[in-house]
Amino acid sequence: MTPRLRFAPSPTGYLHVGGARTALFNWLYARRHGGTFVLRIEDTDTQRSSDDMVSGILDGLRWLGIDWDEGPEVGGPHAPYFQSQRLDRYRAAVSDLVSRGCAYEDDGAIRFRVPQGTTTFHDEVHGPISFDNAHLESFVILRSDGHPTYHLSVVVDDIDMGITHVVRGDDHISNTPKHVLLFEAFGATPPRFAHVPLIMGADKKRLSKRHGATSVLEYERQGYLPDALFNFLALLGWGTGTDDELLSREELVQRFTLDGISGGNAVFNTDKLDWFNHQYLLKLSDDALVAHLRPFLIEAGLWRDAFHSTDHAWLVQVLALLRPRAQRLTEFATQFRPFCVAPTEYDTEGVRKHLSASDSAAHITALAACVTASAWNVETLERDLRALAEARGIKAAVLIHAARLAVTGRMVSPGLFDMLVLIGRNAVVTRLQRLARQLPLPVAPSAAAHE
RNA sequence: GUCCCCGUCGUCCAGAGGCCCAGGACGUGGCCCUUUCAAGGCUAAAACACGGGUUCGAAUCCCGUCGGGGACGCCA
Numbered sequence: 001m002t003p004r005l006r007f008a009p010s011p012t013g014y015l016h017v018g019g020a021r022t023a024l025f026n027w028l029y030a031r032r033h034g035g036t037f038v039l040r041i042e043d044t045d046t047q048r049s050s051d052d053m054v055s056g057i058l059d060g061l062r063w064l065g066i067d068w069d070e071g072p073e074v075g076g077p078h079a080p081y082f083q084s085q086r087l088d089r090y091r092a093a094v095s096d097l098v099s100r101g102c103a104y105e106d107d108g109a110i111r112f113r114v115p116q117g118t119t120t121f122h123d124e125v126h127g128p129i130s131f132d133n134a135h136l137e138s139f140v141i142l143r144s145d146g147h148p149t150y151h152l153s154v155v156v157d158d159i160d161m162g163i164t165h166v167v168r169g170d171d172h173i174s175n176t177p178k179h180v181l182l183f184e185a186f187g188a189t190p191p192r193f194a195h196v197p198l199i200m201g202a203d204k205k206r207l208s209k210r211h212g213a214t215s216v217l218e219y220e221r222q223g224y225l226p227d228a229l230f231n232f233l234a235l236l237g238w239g240t241g242t243d244d245e246l247l248s249r250e251e252l253v254q255r256f257t258l259d260g261i262s263g264g265n266a267v268f269n270t271d272k273l274d275w276f277n278h279q280y281l282l283k284l285s286d287d288a289l290v291a292h293l294r295p296f297l298i299e300a301g302l303w304r305d306a307f308h309s310t311d312h313a314w315l316v317q318v319l320a321l322l323r324p325r326a327q328r329l330t331e332f333a334t335q336f337r338p339f340c341v342a343p344t345e346y347d348t349e350g351v352r353k354h355l356s357a358s359d360s361a362a363h364i365t366a367l368a369a370c371v372t373a374s375a376w377n378v379e380t381l382e383r384d385l386r387a388l389a390e391a392r393g394i395k396a397a398v399l400i401h402a403a404r405l406a407v408t409g410r411m412v413s414p415g416l417f418d419m420l421v422l423i424g425r426n427a428v429v430t431r432l433q434r435l436a437r438q439l440p441l442p443v444a445p446s447a448a449a450h451e
Numbered sequence: 452g453u454c455c456c457c458g459u460c461g462u463c464c465a466g467a468g469g470c471c472c473a474g475g476a477c478g479u480g481g482c483c484c485u486u487u488c489a490a491g492g493c494u495a496a497a498a499c500a501c502g503g504g505u506u507c508g509a510a511u512c513c514c515g516u517c518g519g520g521g522a523c524g525c526c527a
Contacts, residue, residue, distance in 0.1 A: 010527045045526055109525050126456065135454050135523080143525040150527045174455055174522040197457080198520070206520075232463095235476095239464045243475040262464080264457045265520060272463065272477040282490090325489035350487095382486095400486040412488040 003035030003164045007061075007068075008154065010042045011053035014215035015060035017268060018169065018199045018207050021233045025196055026167045027066045028234065028256040038161055039071030043084045044153050060216040064226050065249065070161075078161045083153050090148035093156045093186070094141060102185045108144035112151075112182065119177035124165075124194035124258040131177040139178055151175065155182040158191060167194045167258070170265075194258045197237045197265045204267060223328030224273065225292065228280040232273045237266045246279055274327040282323055286316045289323075293332055300333040302340050318422050321414035335413070339423055342431050343409025350411040351441050354401040361439035364406060366392065367399055368432035376425055378417045385417075406435040 007023040009015065015023075030037035039061070043049035058072060070076025080086060094110050097103040103112050114137070120130035141152035148156075158166065173195050183190040201207055219229055231247060239262065240247070240255045247255070284292070290307065297303040307315045318339050319332070326332050346355070354360075366388060374384040385403070389396040400416050407428055413419055420428050 008527090012527070042527060048526075107525090111525095123456095129455070131454070137523085140525045145525075147525085149525065154527090169521090170456065171521055172527095175527095195456080200520080202462085204519075235464070237463090241465070243465065245464080245476060262457095266464095267462055269462050269477065275477055278490090324491085327489095385486095395486095397486055404487065410487090414488085416486060 001164065003030060003033050004038060004162050005030045005035060005165045005167060006038035006040050006158070006161065006163050008040045008042050008157075008168075009057050010045065011050060011057060012045060012048040014053060014217075015057045016207060016215060017219075017229075017233060019057075020060065020064060020066075020216045020229075021199060021236060022167065022169055022196060023061060023066050024064070024230065024233055025194075025238070025256075025261070026165075028253055029165060029167065029258065030069075031253045032256045035164075036069045037067075038076070038078075038163070039068035039081065040157060040161070041072060041082045041084075042150065042153065043082055044147055044150065046084065046147065049084070056215065056217065063220055064216060064230055083148075083157065086153070086157070087147070089160065090153055090156055091142070091146070094148070094152065097141070097185060100185075103141060106138075106140075109140045110142035111138040112141045112178075112185070114138050114178075114181060119180050121176055121180050121190065121193055123173070123176075124192055125261045125263060126173075126195060129173065129176070131174075133177070133181075136177055136181070141182075151178050151182065155179050155186070159183070159186060159188045163191050165194065165258075166191045167196060170195045170198050194261065196261050197263060199236060200265050200267045202267060202270070204265075207268070223296065223330035223332075224277050225280045225284070225329075228277040229273065231280070232276045236268065237262055246276075278327045281326060281329075286319065289319055290315065293319075293329055296329050296333040297336065300337065302333065302336055314422065321418055321422070325414070338408035338410070338413065339419070342427065342434070343407075346405055346409045346435075346441060347411050350401075350405045353411075354398070354405055355435075355439060355441060360402060361436050363392065363394070363399060364402055364432055364436040364439065367403060368429050368436065371420070371425065371432070372429050376421060378421055381420055382417045403432070406432050 005026040007019075007026050009019055009023075027037050029035070039058075041054055041057075043054075054072065061068070068074065070078060071081045075081075083090075094103060097112070098105070098110060101113070103110050105111075114133050117133050118130050119133055119136075120128060123129050139151060140149050142148055157163075176193055176195075180190050199207055216229065220226070227249070230249065231245075231252070234247070234252050234256075235245060238256075238260050241260060244251075281289070290312075294303060297307075304311060306312075318336065322332055322335050326335065357363075367385070370384055370388045371381065374381050385399055386396045389399050401411075403420075404411070404413055404416055407413075407416075407420065407423060
């Protein structure tokens with residue numbers, strides 16, 4: 001029997017990293033064993049569910065590269081995959097239970113009759129877990145408005161859809177005995193359960209809307225690569241048993257096992273996510289990088305269609321300089337700006353440090369003349385600048401720092417000479433001359449630094 | 452309060468009785484490189500919650516304590 005797994009989000013909120021990671025584990029297991037991954041929308045709470053949330057969840061999964069074999073938009077043999085469209089099925093199941101005395105009416109709602117005894121199930125990550133049924137109240141399975149509750153609908157659907165493995169959050173452990181009892185009441189064999197630990201915020205508090213439980217699509221906006229987030233999430237609460245960490249989807253699929261899931265909660269560590277992202281950024285092909293970067297450059301007003309044609313080679317060279325110093329795509333856009341446009345303002349700290357000497361203007365003017373005459377390549381530019389510094393009796397660093405400020409307006413950039421070559425002689429000379437004319441620049445009162 | 456789960460460096464993951472005076476990664480400190488910031492190289496600090504057992508031997512098994520998390524809805 002090939003395994004069938006499902007991810008069953010409720011569209012009462014967006015897809016955050018916790019849900020995404022649960023979906024990912026289900027997906028990994030299904031792919032590992034040639035099984036089927038089902039997406040089912042649990043929208044029985046009509047008040048709080050919304051279509052926007054549904055499409056947001058689908059978009060989030062697609063962005064992460066988690067595809068589903070059955071579910072919304074793709075259909076499947078057990079359609080519909082929205083619980084709100086399966087109400088008749090639940091009502092029929094409930095009356096079946098009532099007719100057999102397994103459930104009873106209570107003020108218009110239907111409650112399940114919990115038998116005495118102990119309910120035990122084997123959890124793939126925790127081992128055997130048992131509950132005294134005395135702690136399970138006769139829970140409601142059909143509300144007085146005719147809508148099923150979660151407990152009823154999950155079980156009915158998991159039976160109908162032939163789900164063999166239920167991989168879900170730890171917070172469902174205490175619901176599981178209720179579900180096991182329902183499976184038994186319906187004469188069905190319960191699926192295998194695997195409860196995965198929850199993801200916590202940096203403060204070790206459970207992720208909530210107020211606590212970093214942002215939509216995974218927000219990570220896209222913040223400049224993370226889907227493969228990086230995927231890799232990072234896969235290793236949160238699960239380990240391969242080896243020291244390997246940078247693993248492709250294929251490798252992750254190949255190595256995934258339920259018993260590799262750890263039992264304790266895991267803290268979401270943004271620093272490590274950034275590191276993963278950096279690693280994936282470095283591995284990206286030039287074309288893939290450009291494709292990922294495009295929306296960010298458009299947003300920054302720096303995109304040119306020529307990047308696909310005449311300026312492509314130039315773009316690739318610039319990106320090569322930026323890659324090692326960017327963790328996220330958003331930083332690329334920021335660092336990319338000086339390669340396209342002249343600075344409109346100069347870092348005040350930088351001005352104070354590198355442009356406030358009485359002879360700064362003279363140095364810059366001399367430098368402008370120097371680069372105007374220099375051959376336009378990294379080696380010559382550096383040699384000529386150093387020669388100029390020596391002739392003027394100053395350290396090369398003085399000219400280098402001043403030049404960086406003049407050309408980028410900032411104190412931080414890629415190596416000066418590599419950068420100058422790509423920015424181009426005309427733009428460089430223009431920027432140097434313009435700054436020389438503006439010097440001395442007003443320096444903010446140093447009191448500002450003490451605030 | 453009751454029930455359930457969990458407890459190895461700050462964080463994530465290794466470790467399933469001797470291979471561990473505990474390994475890798477992120478982060479942090481130092482050094483090197485250096486025109487800035489990164490990247491890179493080298494290096495350092497950093498953990499088996501505590502107390503009892505079991506055993507020749509325990510991070511690994513058992514019990515208790517403490518701590519963390521979760522669930523106790525006509526939410527999912």
